[in-house]
Amino acid sequence: MAHVLVPTTGNPILEDGLLNDGHTVTLIVPANAVPTYRQRYPELSVFGVHSWDDLAELTALNYHLPEVDAVATNDEQCVVAAAHLRELRGLPGLSVADARCFTDKHLMLTRLAQAGIPVAPHRVVHHESEIAAAAEAIGWPVVVKPRSGMATVHTYRVGNPQELAQLRATGVFETPVEDTAHRFGASDLLGALNGARGGYLVQACIDVVEECFVDLYLFEGERLLAAPGRYHKPIMLSMGGGHRHWTVLSPDLPETIAVVDLVHRAVTALGSHTGVHHVEVLRDRSGKLWLGEAAARTGGGIYQAYGLQYAMDVPHVLAQLALGVRPDIDQLTPHYPALTTLALAPAPGIVRHFTSADDLRALPAVVDVDLTLTIGQPVPRGFGSMPGGGRILIRPRATDPGTVLADVEELLAVLALDIALALAKV
Template sequence: MFVVLSVLNSDLADAFAGRGEATMALVPTGALLGRQLARPGYEHRGITDWNDRSELARVARELAPMRIQSVVAGDAWCAKPAAELRGLLGLQDDSVPDVLWATDKYLVKQRVAGAGIPVAPSRAVDSVTEISEVGAELGWPIVVKPRRGGGGLYVQLVRDPSHLAQLESDGAFSEPDGLPEILYSLGLGNGLDQSPGGILVEGAVEVVEEYHCELLRYQDRELFCVPGRYLQPRLFASLHEVGSGSTLLDPESADALTVRELTRAAADAMGIRTGAIHVELMRGSDGAWRVGSFRGGYPDPVIARLLALRYGVDLASVVADLATMQLPEITWNSESRSISWASVMPANGRRIAATVPESIRAWPGVLETVPPMRGEHRSTDLWEDLRGAGYVFCAGSTPDEAESRAAAAAAAWRVSRIRMPLRSH
C-alpha cells in the first residue's frame, strides 16, 4: 500500500490509485469527509496536527500491521511529516534532518549560500518583537515570512520601523479571519509568532524578473530541467492581491540558461540525487541573479498542468515512479509552441455572477480554463486558492505571445462576489 500525505490536493493519491495500487490518503481531519465523498475509490484517514509527533506515532501504530510500501508527500506542506512517518515505520529513505534542510527556508538559504550561490541576506528569529533589530542589521526594507510553509500567509514587505509598527497594529502578523480549519493542522492559523519553525527575515531585493525551474533527477541522471518566468514578481502579486501566472521559456534562451545553471547548482548544494524539485529565482534591478526559494516533492498542480500541456509530461505519474524506485518513462511532446498560465483573482466572498468559461475559451490561444471556485489547491499561492482563483492556459508562437494572451484572457474573466474578507488587515 502507498500512503500519500496531502493538505490541499489529491493528484498524487489519484495517480497511485489509477495504477491499481492499494492507496491510502492521510489528510487534515477538516477535509476528511469531503475527500471521502469526492474520491471513494481509495481509503482516507484524518490527522489533526501534522506537527504533533504523538499524533504521527498514533498513525504509525495504525499502519504498522499493514504492508506499507512507501509513504509519500503529496504536496510540499507534508514533506516533513511524511519523512517522520517513514522513519516511524522503518521505511526511511531520507533522514528527517535532510528533509528539514529542504523544508526550512532559512536552512536552505544557508546551505545554498555556503555553496557560493547568491541569495538575499537573511536571519532567523523566533518572535515578531525581534524583527526590528534584524531590519536595522540587514538594512530596510525587509521581507518577513514564516520559515516553513506559509503559501503567502503573513508575508510582508516592511519599509521601515514605523511601517513595521503599523503592520503589527493592523494585525498583519495575527491570525487571519476566515482561515479554513484544515490550515490549523499545519500550525499556520495562530499568527506568525506561532508558525512552526519560526520566522525568516530577508533583505528586500528590488526584483525586475522572477523565474521558476522544475528539475527532475533519478540517481544523479537529469531527466528534465524546465525553466519558466513569472508574469510579475510573486511578492508584488501577493501584496497587491492580484493574479499571478508564468510562461515556460525557450530552454536555450539566455535567461533560461542562467536559470537552469543556478537550479542545478542549488540541487547539487542540497544533495538532490533523486527527486523532483521546484526552484524560484530572481533577477534584481542591480542585474544580479539570486536563488529565492527551493522545495522538493510533487510540484504545484498548476505548474504540473503547464508542463503537461507543453511537453505532455504527467508529473503525478513521474513522482509515483520515483516513489517506487522506478526510472520514469518520459515521452516529450516535440511541438515548438509556448505555453503560459494566468490566474483570475476574484474578490473574496460568495460568488454571485461570472463570465461563462465558454466565452473565455474563444479568446486567441486559450487551451484550457479552470473556473474560479473554492476548492482544492491548484496554485503556487495559498491565498489564490482560498479566494477561489480561476486559471487560464494559453499557447503562443513565442513565450511573450503566450504570456500576453493568458493575461488578456484572465483580465476578461469577470467574477462578482459579495465581499467576505479573509484577512484582518
C-alpha cells in the same frame, strides 16, 4: 502492483496517479478531514493525524498502519511526516534532516549559503519587537515571513521603521490566518508569527526585476526534465491582489539555462536526488541570480501548464517517482514553445457575467480552461498567492514579457468578467 502510504491535505495528484496506475493507496490526512476523505475514497483506508509536526504522534500511528512498499507525498505540509515514516520503516527517500531543509526556510537558506548558492541574508526573530534590530543589521528593506509556510501567507515587505510601525499597529504579527483553503487542520502554518515555534524570518529584500521558477525532475541525480518559466511580476509585488499570470518556457533558452543549472545545484545541496522540486529564482537589476525558495513538490498551478506543453501525464510520473521507477520523460519534446497561465483573482463580489468556457476554448490561442466562477454566486476565495477564480492557458505570440502581457490583456477583454463588488463593512 505496489502499496503506497500517502500523507496528503488537498491536492490529490499523487494519490490519483497511483490509483490510476492500479496501485493500492493508504491515506493519512488531517484528523478533521477524515470523514471527507472516506467519502471521497470509500475503497481506501484513511487515517488521521492532529499535527504533521508531532513526530511522536506519527510514531504511535505507525503501529496501526499497514505494511507498504513506499511512503510519498506531493504536499509541502507532509514532507517531513513522510520522511519520518520512511525512516521508521527503513524505506528509501528523502531523510528527515533533508526534508526539514525543504520546509524550514532558516535551515534551507543556511544550507544553501554553506554550499555557495547565492541567497539573501536573514535573521531569526521571535517577536515583532525584534524585527527592527534584525532589519538594521541586514539593511532595509526586509521581508518578514514564517520559517515554514506557503502561498506567501504571513509574508510582508517592510521598507523602513515607519512602515514597520504601521504594520505592527494593524496586529498582523499577532493574528492567525483564516483557513479558507480548508487544508490546514493538522498544521501550524497559519498561526500567528509572534510565538511561532522556532521563530520567524527577517530577510534582506533583493531588488528584484524578474522572478523565475523551475519544476525540476530528478532520478538518482540525473536531470530528466526541467520546466522553467517566469511570473509576470515578482510575487512580492503581486500580493495586493488582482489577476496573475506566469509563463512556462523552454529550458534551452539563453535566459533559462543558467536558472535551471542554479536550481539543480540548489536541490542537490538540499539533499534530494530523486523526485520533483519546485524552486523560485530571483534576478536582480545587475542580472545576478539569487535562489529564493525550494520545495519538494510540484509547483501549484504550474504543473498543469508543462503537462500540456509536453503532453506529460504528471500524476503517472509522480507515481513512478514515488515507487523509485525511472520515468521516461527525458526524451519528451514540447508541443508548444511556451504556455501562459492566466490565474483569475477577481475582487470579492457576485459574478454577473463572463464568457463561457466553451467560447473561450474556441479561441485560437486558448489551450485549456478551468474556471470556478458561477454567475449569480460569490467569487470563490483564493488563499494567499493562490487565486480562486480558475485558470486559462494560452499560447503567447512571443515569450517576451511585453507580448505576453498584451496577450493576457486581450484575453481578459474577451472574458468580459463582470463582478458586482461587495460593499465594504462599516
